[in-house]
Amino acid sequence: MVPCPTCAEDNPERARFCSGCGNPLPTAGSGARKTVTIMFVDIARSTDIGEKIDSEPLQQVMWRFFTTVREVIYNHGGSVEKFIGDAVFAVFGIPVLHEDDALRAVRSALDIRAAMEALNADLQEKWGLRLRVRIGINTGEVTVAGGGVTGDAVNVAARLESAAPPDEILIGDTTHRFIRHSVTVTPLGPLVVQGKRDPLRVHRLT
Incomplete structure (x- = not known):
């Protein structure tokens, strides 16, 4: 069994995502480490729909939602890692x-928000x-192995x-440091999240 680093749920060895919280699971093997930017896009209150x-x-x-989001992501040089329920993991x-x-991801997010108006x-x-x-x-930093992407950066984005x-x-503080000269943000209060000992510094993109 593979324990989830976020919620401690036990999962089958071949599982890529936790059955308890949906976050990516560590992949066997050392894999390659890369510094990347992760984006999650989800439909708010989807059960109402x-x-x-x-x-x-x-x-x-x-299908229209996923297609719209995917096209915007691809146009900015990103890739879709997974569709998880109503969410897009890019x-x-x-x-x-x-x-x-980091800037490509933020521009993509703004374009997704604009594309949703037309949709x-x-x-x-x-x-x-x-x-x-x-x-x-x-x-x-994430680990890329077995065709999957795992790491704390993924969990924080989710x-x-x-x-x-x-x-x-909402963007994390590390992302903001990369793009602070190109965007306008509103700093938010420290965000307490599951699996993190210290509160996160978060910014709302304006």
Whole structure:
């Protein structure tokens, strides 16, 4: 069994993601270490959407969402690591590392938020609903092995996404240090998250 470093849940040896909290699990083997920028994009209050429309149109809505987000990420040189439920787990720096991966991720997040406006106009007309997304971005060292990306930077990005209000983008302090001359942010109070001893310094992208 493989214990989750975040919630301590035991998982099968071949599992890549924790069955308890959904975070990536350590991969066997040393792997390669890289400093990358991680982004999670999730639909806020997605269960409410499932109560408004049937399963078939819901599948169409989710396909439109995933396609929209994926295209924006690819346009900025990022890659989609995984679709987890209603969330998109993306990496900037794999397979190609850029000096400005942190900035690429932030620009991607802003473009995703803008693209959602166009998508929502269509969804509103067809099904009378709108999707509100929340985004978390964090930069740090990860291990790349067995086709997966793991590390504390991934866990922190997921926590930032979970803490973000609808339609907001939260970035970690390391990401902010890389891009501080290119963006405007609002510092938030220390964020206490599961699996971290010390509170996180967080910034809201404005």
